[in-house]
Amino acid sequence: MLFNSLHFLVFFPVVVGLYYGLPPRWRGALLLLASYYFYMSWRAAYALLLLGTTLVDYYSGYRMGQLATKRERRPYLYLSLVSNLGTLFVFKYFNFFRDAALQLAGTLNLPHAAIPAFELLLPVGVSFYTFQSVGYIIDVYQGRLEAERNLGRFALFVAFFPQLVAGPIERGGHMLPQYRRTHAFDYARIVSGLRLMAWGLFKKVVVADRLAAFVNPIYNDPRQHPEGPLLVLATLAFTFQIYGDFSGYTDMARGAARVLGFDFNLNFRQPYLSASVPEFWRRWHISLSNWFRDYVYIPLGGSRVQPARAYGNLLAVFLISGLWHGANWTFLVWGGLHGLYLVASTWARPLRQQLAQATGLAAHPRLRRGLGVLVTFGLVAYAWIFFRANSLGDAVFISQHLLSGWDLSSQKTAGLLLEFSQHYRPELAVAAFGVLLMLGVEYIGRERSLQAWVAARPAGVRWVGYAGLCLLILYLGIFNSTSFIYFQF
Amino acid sequence: MSSAIFRLISRLGLLVGACLLGLALLGPVVLGGHVDAFYGRFTSPLAGSLIVGTSRAAQGIQPAVLAERLGSRFEGPWLNYSFTLTHSPYGPAYLRSIQRKVRPEAKNGLFIVAVDPWSLALTGFEGTYPEDNSFIGQLDQVSQNPNLSYLTRFQTKPLYRLLLDYATATERLHPDGWLEVKIGIDSAQVRTRIARKLQDYRRLAASQHFSQGRLQALQQTVAFLKQHGQVVMVRLPVGAGLLKLEQDYQPAFDSLMRDLATRHAVPYLDYSAQPYATTDGNHLQRTASAAFSARLAQDLQRLSFPNPSSKATRAAATPQ
Numbered sequence: 001m002l003f004n005s006l007h008f009l010v011f012f013p014v015v016v017g018l019y020y021g022l023p024p025r026w027r028g029a030l031l032l033l034a035s036y037y038f039y040m041s042w043r044a045a046y047a048l049l050l051l052g053t054t055l056v057d058y059y060s061g062y063r064m065g066q067l068a069t070k071r072e073r074r075p076y077l078y079l080s081l082v083s084n085l086g087t088l089f090v091f092k093y094f095n096f097f098r099d100a101a102l103q104l105a106g107t108l109n110l111p112h113a114a115i116p117a118f119e120l121l122l123p124v125g126v127s128f129y130t131f132q133s134v135g136y137i138i139d140v141y142q143g144r145l146e147a148e149r150n151l152g153r154f155a156l157f158v159a160f161f162p163q164l165v166a167g168p169i170e171r172g173g174h175m176l177p178q179y180r181r182t183h184a185f186d187y188a189r190i191v192s193g194l195r196l197m198a199w200g201l202f203k204k205v206v207v208a209d210r211l212a213a214f215v216n217p218i219y220n221d222p223r224q225h226p227e228g229p230l231l232v233l234a235t236l237a238f239t240f241q242i243y244g245d246f247s248g249y250t251d252m253a254r255g256a257a258r259v260l261g262f263d264f265n266l267n268f269r270q271p272y273l274s275a276s277v278p279e280f281w282r283r284w285h286i287s288l289s290n291w292f293r294d295y296v297y298i299p300l301g302g303s304r305v306q307p308a309r310a311y312g313n314l315l316a317v318f319l320i321s322g323l324w325h326g327a328n329w330t331f332l333v334w335g336g337l338h339g340l341y342l343v344a345s346t347w348a349r350p351l352r353q354q355l356a357q358a359t360g361l362a363a364h365p366r367l368r369r370g371l372g373v374l375v376t377f378g379l380v381a382y383a384w385i386f387f388r389a390n391s392l393g394d395a396v397f398i399s400q401h402l403l404s405g406w407d408l409s410s411q412k413t414a415g416l417l418l419e420f421s422q423h424y425r426p427e428l429a430v431a432a433f434g435v436l437l438m439l440g441v442e443y444i445g446r447e448r449s450l451q452a453w454v455a456a457r458p459a460g461v462r463w464v465g466y467a468g469l470c471l472l473i474l475y476l477g478i479f480n481s482t483s484f485i486y487f488q489f
Numbered sequence: 490m491s492s493a494i495f496r497l498i499s500r501l502g503l504l505v506g507a508c509l510l511g512l513a514l515l516g517p518v519v520l521g522g523h524v525d526a527f528y529g530r531f532t533s534p535l536a537g538s539l540i541v542g543t544s545r546a547a548q549g550i551q552p553a554v555l556a557e558r559l560g561s562r563f564e565g566p567w568l569n570y571s572f573t574l575t576h577s578p579y580g581p582a583y584l585r586s587i588q589r590k591v592r593p594e595a596k597n598g599l600f601i602v603a604v605d606p607w608s609l610a611l612t613g614f615e616g617t618y619p620e621d622n623s624f625i626g627q628l629d630q631v632s633q634n635p636n637l638s639y640l641t642r643f644q645t646k647p648l649y650r651l652l653l654d655y656a657t658a659t660e661r662l663h664p665d666g667w668l669e670v671k672i673g674i675d676s677a678q679v680r681t682r683i684a685r686k687l688q689d690y691r692r693l694a695a696s697q698h699f700s701q702g703r704l705q706a707l708q709q710t711v712a713f714l715k716q717h718g719q720v721v722m723v724r725l726p727v728g729a730g731l732l733k734l735e736q737d738y739q740p741a742f743d744s745l746m747r748d749l750a751t752r753h754a755v756p757y758l759d760y761s762a763q764p765y766a767t768t769d770g771n772h773l774q775r776t777a778s779a780a781f782s783a784r785l786a787q788d789l790q791r792l793s794f795p796n797p798s799s800k801a802t803r804a805a806a807t808p809q
Contacts, residue, residue, distance in 0.1 A: 020494075187493040191500075210647075426653055463500060467507035474508060475649045 001041040003197075003252045004204055004479070011038070016259055024182040031156055031260070038161035039124070046123040049087060050159060056083040057133045058154045061140045065147030073141050080137040084130040091126055094118050096327030125165030127324055129158055131291055136172040138295055145172050153179045162256040166249050168267040168287035175262070183261025192451055193258030198469050199441075200251025205477035207434040208244035210427060211237040213478075219388050222398050227405040227416055231398050238388045239381040240435050243272065246285070270446045272380070272439075275372030277341040280380055288324075292317050311347070315339040325387070330395055334386040341379055430476050515648060518655045519635050522662065524644055525654075527624065529662040530570055532634035535592040537564030538718070540666070541710065542603025542725075543578065546571035549725045549773040550601060552665035554782035559789060563599040563718060564592075569666030571603060572625065578608040579707040580618045582626035587710060589631045591717050598718030599789070602711060603725055604746055605761075606739035607693065609707060611700035618702070667778075674766070674774055682769035687730050690771075694738040704745075711753045720755040721789065722746060726763040726781060728770030735761070756792055758785070 001007045015034045019027055040047045060080035064073040095117050105112035136157070139145035148154040157175050158164075218225045218234035225231065250267040257264050271284035281289045293302075300313040315336070322335015356362040361371070382399075389395035408414060421428065444450060454462060522529030526547075540550045552567035560567075570590055577583045591598070611618070620626055624643040630636060646654070654660070661669045672678075714720045724746065727735070735742065743759060750757035763784075765777040773781055 185493055187497055190497060426650065430647075430649065463504065467504055467511070470504065470508050471511040474512065475652075476647055478647055480645055 001038055003249065003256075004201060007041065012256065019260055020185050027182075028152055028156055028179060031160065032152055035156065035159040035161040035164060039159065039164055042124045043121065049091075049123055049126075050129065051155075053083055053087055053130065053133060054155050054158045055151075056080060057137055057158070058148070058151050060137055061147040061154070062149065064137075064140050065149070070141065070143075077137060077141040081134065084134050084137075088126060088130050090118065091120055091122055093323070093327045128167045128169055129164060131288075131324075132167075132169050133158055135169065135291055135295060139172055145176075148172070148176055160257070160262075162253040162260075162262075163264060166246070166253070167285075168250060168253070168264050169291050170264060170287065174265065178262050181261075186261070188455070189261070190259050192455065193255040193260075195451070195454065195466065196255030196258060197252045198255075198466065198473065200248040200253075200255060201477075202434075202469060202473050203244040203248030203251065203438055205473060205479060207431070207438050208241045208248060209478040210431045210434060210476075211241035211244065213427060214424060214431070215241055215388070219394070219398075220390065222389070222394050222401075226397075226401045228402050229406060229408075229417060230420065231402050233420075235381055235385055235388075235398070235402075237431070239272075239377075239384050240438075242384065242387070243268075244434075244438060270442050272377055273373055273443070273446060274376050275369045276376055277338065277345050277379060280376055281338070281342070288321070292321055296320060307347075311343045314342050314346070318342065329392045330386045330389050333392065333395070334383055337383045337386060341383070434476065512648075515651055518651050519640070522634070522664065523655050524640070524651055525646065526660050526662055526668055527572055527576070528636065528639055528644070529664065530568065530572075530590075530666050531624070531628060531631050531636045531639050533568055533632065533664065533666065534566055535632050536566050536568035536570065536590055536598070537592050537595040538567045538598040538600065539587065539591060539714070540567075540569040540571055540601040540603065541577070541583070541587055541714075542571040542601075543605070543608050544571065544573045544668070545605060545725050545727070545771060545773075546601070546603035546723075547573070547666070547668040548670055549778050549781060550603070550723075550785065551663075551667045551778055551782040553663070553667065554779060555599070555601075555786050555789070556665070558783070558786035559599060564595050564597045567599075567665055569668070571666075574607055576620055576623050576625045578610070578618075578620065579703045579710060580620060581702075581706055582618060582621045582623075584706050584710050584713065586625050586628070586631060588713060589629070591714070595717040598714075600714035600718060600720045601785075602707070602714065602720060602722045604707070604722055605724060605727075606699070606735050606742045607690070607697075609700055609703040609742075610693070610697035611703060612697050615700060615702050669775055670768065670772065671775070672768055674768060679768060683728055683730060683767075686769045686771050687734065690731060690734055694734065699739060704749075708749060708753070711749070711755060715753065715755070720753070721792070722750050722755055722757040723785065724757075724759045724761045726760045726765040726767075726773065726777075728767050731770045732761050758788060760785075 001011060011034075015030070018030055022030055036047050036050075039050060057080050060076040060083075063076045067073045067076075098115050098117060102112060102115065104110075136145065136148075140147045148157065153176065156179055157170075157172060160175075163170060215234050215238045218230055219238070222231065225234075247268040254264045254267075265287055267286050269283040269286065271280055274280035274283050297313055297317045300316065301309060302313065303310045305313070316339075318335045318339030319332060320335070321338075322331045322333070325331040325335070353362075356368055361368045385398050386392075386395045389398060405412075405416075408417075441450065444453070454465070457465070518524065522532045538552075538556075540546055540552060540555075547569060550569060550571075552569050556565060556567045568590070570587065571577060577586075613619075618626075624639060627642065628636075628639060630638050659671055661671070663669060711720050711722070724743075739745075746757050746759075760781070763781075765781050766774045767777070768774050
């Protein structure tokens with residue numbers, strides 16, 4: 001069940017109506033049932049997997065809560081890690097590592113056994129809920145969080161439907177206390193949640209899905225489109241598509257949770273306005289970045305080690321992050337590329353300072369920041385090629401041809417661009433409008449809470465605005481229930 | 490709390506009302522049947538006379554022209570119920586759709602069955618027809634205005650495109666089912682389109698095979714339509730390049746159609762080599778379409794059709 005489907009349009013109001021209509025003690029059970037129903041709408045059998053890992057994690061956490069020392073808790077930590085990461089490995093990575101091993105053995109002419117491939121469909125959102133559970137278990141093991149004793153509440157923490165399939169990856173310390181509280185019907189909060197959901201839907205169906213119409217034909221068959229201008233256009237379109245898609249999903253998830261009285265952490269803060277790649281990662285998919293920081297990077301020693309080791313840590317974290325996104329070399333290269341960006345950025349920081357002093361840019365912080373934003377945007381957009389391409393070969397092909405065919409005076413290039421713009425004219429106009437509106441609104445919201453700004457307008461203005469947004473969604477949106485990109489991870 | 494709930498529900502109700510009001514702009518487009526190049530054929534009343542085939546017939550035969558000259562001889566309403574090669578090649582799905590669209594009580598209709606090698610071709614296994622999953626195969630209700638089943642399941646354009654396409658009207662589906670296409674017809678544009686179309690059809694020729702299942706469905710279609718009046722099989726004019734390709738692809742097509750027509754005691758009119766102007770080598774230009782429809786009407790006027798209620802005709806109408 002996608003947030004942009006008719007199914008969800010019926011499901012959500014029913015859940016909200018029942019939620020506020022039921023006595024508070026039944027609400028948790030309702031949300032748990034609704035969450036499992038939501039998950040089972042993809043493939044019912046995978047709810048068993050979710051239930052299984054939930055039971056193992058609950059038991060591990062519960063037992064750890066009864067034990068005083070880390071040494072005593074350790075077996076339960078391992079039990080949970082094996083359960084979660086084992087599930088992830090079997091369903092997501094087994095075939096990837098199998099293929100890689102067989103390829104390597106073939107290349108080196110080594111004898112190898114015929115390892116059968118698993119024909120398993122990847123459970124939706126498995127990377128998200130396993131990471132959330134692993135975070136909980138590590139927190140309990142470290143003693144940072146008290147184990148949850150109520151199985152239903154813990155199951156809801158893992159399976160809560162707004163964030164079950166694509167995050168944000170929440171922490172037990174943030175969410176579990178919220179599940180213990182009663183959430184009264186709050187008009188202002190519900191309206192604010194619905195507003196966020198509508199805005200997220202706009203980003204998804206008006207911006208992301210429309211941009212996908214330009215991106216897909218080119219990225220699905222790049223050899224048919226070897227012209228640099230088209231490849232650059234498609235890459236830029238994907239840069240905004242993935243932002244509209246994922247941040248749109250997150251807005252809808254946060255909005256839905258808010259309607260029910262829950263607060264999720266912010267997952268995006270105008271990432272394309274970042275002036276450096278490290279800053280980008282503090283603004284893009286924040287819940288995942290924080291997860292890797294707290295559970296991988298810092299335990300590895302973080303930056304409090306020798307520089308070479310710290311760079312190694314950064315690279316390792318981003319390679320794992322790439323692999324987390326998908327069992328494909330393209331994601332691994334994408335992660336590695338970002339790792340290299342970060343290493344280079346950290347290593348070259350003094351050099352950049354000197355350069356800024358020497359060129360006088362240091363005296364113009366705004367200009368310097370603007371340049372930083374442009375360079376960062378370019379680097380991030382380039383890395384998206386590897387994220388979106390269907391294979392490493394396609395990604396390399398696109399990279400090699402980005403700069404070819406830029407002679408705009410040539411008849412071929414001009415004809416190609418003309419044909420492209422004629423073919424897509426209305427769609428391009430709508431996409432450009434959508435992207436500009438999305439960026440404009442987010443730009444306004446960068447320094448103050450947009451929610452608060454909207455809430456301060458007179459009621460009439462607000463509701464006319466809501467009606468306008470709804471009509472924009474209805475008229476400009478694409479409603480063929482395209483899945484969200486991050487659902488595959 | 491109850492006042493807050495009432496406040497929320499009433500405001501959401503107003504919001505829904507405002508949205509419905511905003512959507513009312515689409516009223517003339519939807520109720521006028523101008524949703525896309527197909528929708529109007531599913532909102533029009535059941536027909537007494539039909540033109541069936543693919544896009545070649547959809548653009549090439551104007552029911553209004555035929556009705557003007559032959560209207561007194563045959564039952565109306567007249568409708569061009571041809572779609573595209575993807576949606577309406579001959580097959581079980583198209584036959585079922587045609588059966589739904591013909592007025593059950595019609596006995597003296599005129600049914601023009603447009604044929605070409607592509608509408609009897611198939612990619613993949615015999616018995617698996619891709620159009621089964623399209624509106625042709627899926628739509629049970631073919632005469633309903635508005636046709637909610639079509640709108641909710643098969644209308645995929647964003648709503649603004651409905652207004653924009655209606656306003657710019659490059660394609661206009663007339664109430665009688667004729668699809669008018671207004672595109673540039675200067676010689677350079679036409680040459681480019683012909684080259685592209687030939688390339689597309691060469692690809693089709695390489696990937697498709699002649700389908701016995703489709704041929705059988707064509708025979709059943711002819712047999713079914715004969716129960717409701719006179720049937721004429723027509724091969725429409727095409728550009729020289731495409732005709733040559735069709736002759737190479739299915740050299741025996743013409744004789745096959747003649748045999749089939751003879752077996753069913755229906756006329757077969759072959760205009761494929763007639764010099765009518767096309768937009769792309771495949772579809773007739775608007776003026777050419779009017780001229781061809783007039784010529785077809787003239788030729789049909791000259792034909793002496795057997796009495797549909799005669800024994801011999803009824804025997805020929807038995808499905809093969």
